[in-house]
Structures are given as C-alpha cells and as structure tokens.
Amino acid sequence: MALVLGLSLAVFSGPAAAQNLAKRLILKDGSYQLAAKYEIKGDRVRYYSAERGEWEEIPKNLIDWDATDKYEQGRLQGAPSPEAVQLDKELEAEQKAEEARSPHVAPGLRLPEEGGVFLLDTFLNQAQLDELQQSGGELSQNTKKNILRAAINPLASAKQTIELPGVRARIQSHTGMPAIYVNIDTQGATGSTAPAKGEASPVERFKIIRAEIKNGKRIAGGIKIAPYGKVKADERFVPTTVQQLSGGWVKLSPKEPLPTGEYAIAEMLGSEGMNLYVWDFGVNPSAPANASAWKADGKEVQKKLDQPEDLKKREKQ
Secondary structure, eight states: OOEEEEOOOOOOSSHHHHHHHOEEEEBTTSOEEEEEEEEEETTEEEEEETTTSSEEEEEGGGBOHHHHHHHHHHHHHTOOOHHHHHHHHHHHHHHHHHHHHSOEEETTEEOOTTOEEEEEEEETTEEEEEEOOBTTSOOOSSOTTOOOOOOOOTTTOSEEEEEEESSSOSOEESSSSOEEEEEOOOOOTTSOSSOOTTOOOTTTSEEEEEOEEETTEEEEEEEEEOTTSOEEEOOOBOOEEEEEOGGGOEEEEESSOOOSEEEEEEEBOGGGOBOSOOEEEEEOTTSOOOTTOEESSHHHHHHHHHSOHHHHHHHHO
16 A cells, blocks of 8 residues: 655645645755655655646655655754755755746746747737747747848849738737847857957847838838948838847837837848848737737646645635
C-alpha cells in the first residue's frame, strides 16, 4: 500500500498562495520542486506541482530526504534552515533573471526569451499578444531574431517603394493604441555585428508607418535616391514613443490612437535608409479574433481545472 503524504493547505486564492504554502521536495543537486501534496510509490514519488498545476513523477533516490525534512521543520517553526534561506535566494535570483529576459507586458503575458516582433492587443477586454512576421519573407523557426534585410542599390532605380501584397495584414489590432515589442538581431544590412558608421540609435531604429492602399496593394513608403547617391526616406511616420526594456526588447507606442487602416513596423538602417522588409499589421476594432493570439490567462484557467478534487473543495470553504 502506497504511503500517502499530504500537505494541509489553508484557503488560498491563486497559484502564488499555493506555492507559498507548498512543501519543498529538495533534490540532491540543490534544486527543489514545490509540491502541494505527494505520495511515494515504490521507487517513484508522485507529486502535484504547485508551480505547474499538474501531477508529475520523479525517482525517489533523487530527493534529499534529510534536507527536505529539515526545511519543513524549520518552516513550521517559523525559523527556516540555512539551506532554505539559500534556496530562497537562488529562487529570487532566478526569477529576476527570467523577468529580465522575458518582461511582463500584461497580467499572465510575458515576451518570449527567443525574441521576435509582437503586438499587444486588447480583444473582448482581454490582453493578447500577436506575433508579427516580416512581409515578403520567411523567418527561421529556430531563431526569431534572425531577420531579412534588403540592401538599397542606388543604381537600380531613382525610387524604390515598399509594396505589400493584399489590402489587409494577417494580424489586426482591435485597439487604436497597440504596443509593439521588438527584439531582433543587431546585425547591419551587411551582416556585420559591429555598429556601422551612421547606424540608427536604438530609439531611432524602428518606426511605425501608415500604409496607403493602391491597386490592391499596400504601399508602406519608399526610398528616394538623389543623383549623387544620397538616400532619403519617404515614409509616412506615425509619432511614436520608444522605450528600451530589459532583455534587448524595445517598446513602440503610438502617441495618439491609430485610425482604422494598415500599418507596418520599419527598421531604419542609418545612412543606408531603411530595411525594405517590414512587419505589417492593421487596426480594425471590428476585425475577427486573431487565430494565433497568445491569451493572458488560458494556462491559469487550465491549471485550476486540473487541480485535484480535494484542493478544489478547500478553495470553496
């Protein structure tokens, strides 16, 4: 018969409270798992994770039972052991490092560590994240920071325009005040990682452009090239506030609500003008939901549904 060990939990209102009341299964490598309850079955330990809200298993011999018991005794007595204090410090440092790499943009929504370009939308009073793709090219599935850049050739034409196929972008913002988060590589158009002379500063590097619909296409601006070779941008810039965040992220926010229409995020390439590959989106409060949107509280709701019955009953007391 399996030995069942349960942790008596008081009434709690959410995952954070559950983690504070959970027991720590301290492993021999110094890490630990937060368990709301656990049971020993032969050479395995089955526990309900207070962090992930689901049942998991771990080999019994990986757990440092002496350290686990000492920590629990100290917690119950209100005097945590030195091991517990050290674990708390390590957890706090890990949480701060994770927050730096993946900033929170709304309750329950974080930016991914691998980077990319994302639009923070509000649909049916719910915050959502939508990933923007470069128009006219395919991104690497493994490294979202790797992007396409087109070098401007002054001899090719006196003017080069940015034309996007179709009259609507795949991603539509339902609010006129979307926030755009950008974290891509720092390579110049030539592929060099060293900052090029005249390269745009991080604050000036990204712009929001209003697109014009013509002949079934979206025109997101153009590049005028003077006879003597000087490149001049001819874009329809939107007044924007730019903020540098942790983890290499940059936040772009329009200073005023954007009218319904089509837009794009353009990357400025310093003295070379701008990247002809852009990240397009639209603004339309009446648009249907974006199919690939990251919803804020979907995982938290699922965790609540997956809780064991005894924990659900305790919440209702």
